Amino acid sequence: MSEIILKPKEQPLVPIEANNVTPDVFAGKTLEEIKNLGIWHGNRQDRLSKFFDIEGESSENPSEIKIIIDGSVPKTKWIGKAMTAGEILVKGDVNMYVGADMKGGKILVEGNAASWPGQDMQGGELTIMGNAGDYVGSAYRGDWRGMSGGLITVHGNVGNEIAEYMLGGKMVIKGNVSIMPGVHMNGGLLIIEGNVVARVGGEMKGGTIVVKGIIDEFLAGFKYLGIERDLNLEGEIIEGAYHKFKGDLATKGASGIVYAAVAGNSHIAPY
């Protein structure tokens, strides 16, 4: 694996758009060519080297490339956009849209991510060790087809409307979630290990949501199907006892499933 290290210089207040920072774009380019890649800074273009000290060696094959962003880049958007192979490691925070349109490869963010990580993701693995903002693995605004494949793991807490319009793939949130996880969800698997404030699976028509923590408020439009033990979901056994709900029956033909851990969730079960 050939490594290319981007050492961030001072981040500007007006954000930069690093959609060129992917193994696919770096592949087959010399270090000089990578330094001269265009990057949007507000409404004008600059060279990548204006914002990063770049060293290392590229390769012909994107799957042989590992890009290391050696520091925090809280004002950098679109890292790893539409990447298909290789790896990106960010040793700090990122701004919006990390791994948007991702099709393959791996991204690891050691810090926090702002909103829209993994937007419209189709494949690959995106891992965020810190917290993430709203709309993790969501659809583009106005689209009814969201994340369709791949794996997103967030170790910290996340905001609102994660897995919005999710179609497929898997998302694991280890921390707590605000409102509306899995809103309009149509497929895929969302596992929340922490607590949820409200509106799990609002208007969902398909897919599965598992909540291991406490759901403060639950929607009345679901149907209670009883208690199920040791869930077998996509070949994975999730141990424990869970209240099972089907819904959201506010929408026509809905058959989404929400599992809520029996421990701590007796207040949302009808009896």
Add this chain to the structure above:
Amino acid sequence: MEIVKNVVCPFCGMLCDDIICKVEGDEIVGTLNACRIGHSKFVHAEGAERYKKPLIRKNGELVEVTMEEAIDKAATVLAESKRPLMYGWSCTDCDAQAVGVELAEEAKAIIDNTASVCHGPSVLALQDVGYPICTFGEVKNRADVVVYWGCNPMHAHPRNLSRLVFSRGFFRERGLADRTVIVVDPRKSDSSKLADIHLQLDYDKDYELLDAMRAVLLGNEILYDEVAGIPKETIYEAVDVLKNAKFGVLFFGMGITHSRGKHRNIDTAICLVTDLNDSAKFTLIPMRGHYNVTGFNQVCTWESGYPFCVDFATGSARYNPGETGSNDLLQNKETDGMMVVASDPGAHFPQKALERMAEIPVISIEPHRTPTTEMADIIIPPAIVGMEAEGTAYRMEGVPIRMRKVVDIGLLSDKEILERILTRVKEINASK
């Protein structure tokens, strides 16, 4: 004293077009038919301080300058900013808005209107799930069930009820007596006093109540005996009234667009209206605030493909409220120069956004002294559309209405000012 008839009121989204103005010289001194809010705008009540000359802040003091200097300074701010924001637009006419979109594209700016702190959530929702809307005429002549959700028309749109609900319509000969009025509001209000059914739900539980109502409408049992503080039986009764409507209309306001969940509340409300059409005829109308806020969304959509929060930074239009909304840009400190046209974010934005406004150059195209002009570096006063300039505006349900010029005070219109700034920005960009 001169009497001018058939004037269109430039205050709220009702765009009442039957106002009579009493004019003395270049001043409107009285009105007939207008509500108290509209009257106040026409006669500049409450000690409004009017600007008549362009001003630029020099060493902290506002100094009168020539129009050329003000235009040049404004154009320079826009052309030199890396992420300029052009906000407002809802109290001016469509022609000015169209020039605004062209200026945003030339300056590679972000253009956004007051919808982003108002009915923006409605716009997001209708992009997701559609927009079964109707016109005022249909409400007046046909509606037998009228729902006001999260709005208080008696105070915010005072003539909505008198023009559409109290009034007699072709199929509703007895006016109010032929209609069932439902108000959904956590508070008791002057509008809820008129309601046949007042669903006094818990704060921030609009989505929960709508979800239960939709489930009931589709013939499902609901999980709990009480949802959002409303007993199950009352929910069944309310749904029964809705689904037996001959012609129903849902008016909705800030109480639902900005309670918890925002656009998802509207999303599910629109879906309720859509599903109601399986058994009833049902429509909706958003209670738009500024008189031409709807017009901006129309103009911006036909010019750029998107209704608001449009980012021209890379030369092509991009759109994502949450990133490209005015408050997102200000609170994330992304924007480095701002132009405010026909609105007053200084009075309405949260403190964190105002902190950024205070740090960056602000241009204000604004007739009156406002909290925004207090922090502006350049102030250019225009003629007020609908009183001192003519122009087209869109009523809240999307009907375009031509507004009249009542008096002449010899100031440039918003459109003329923007055209001059556009010409200057083009010159600056050409010389780069």
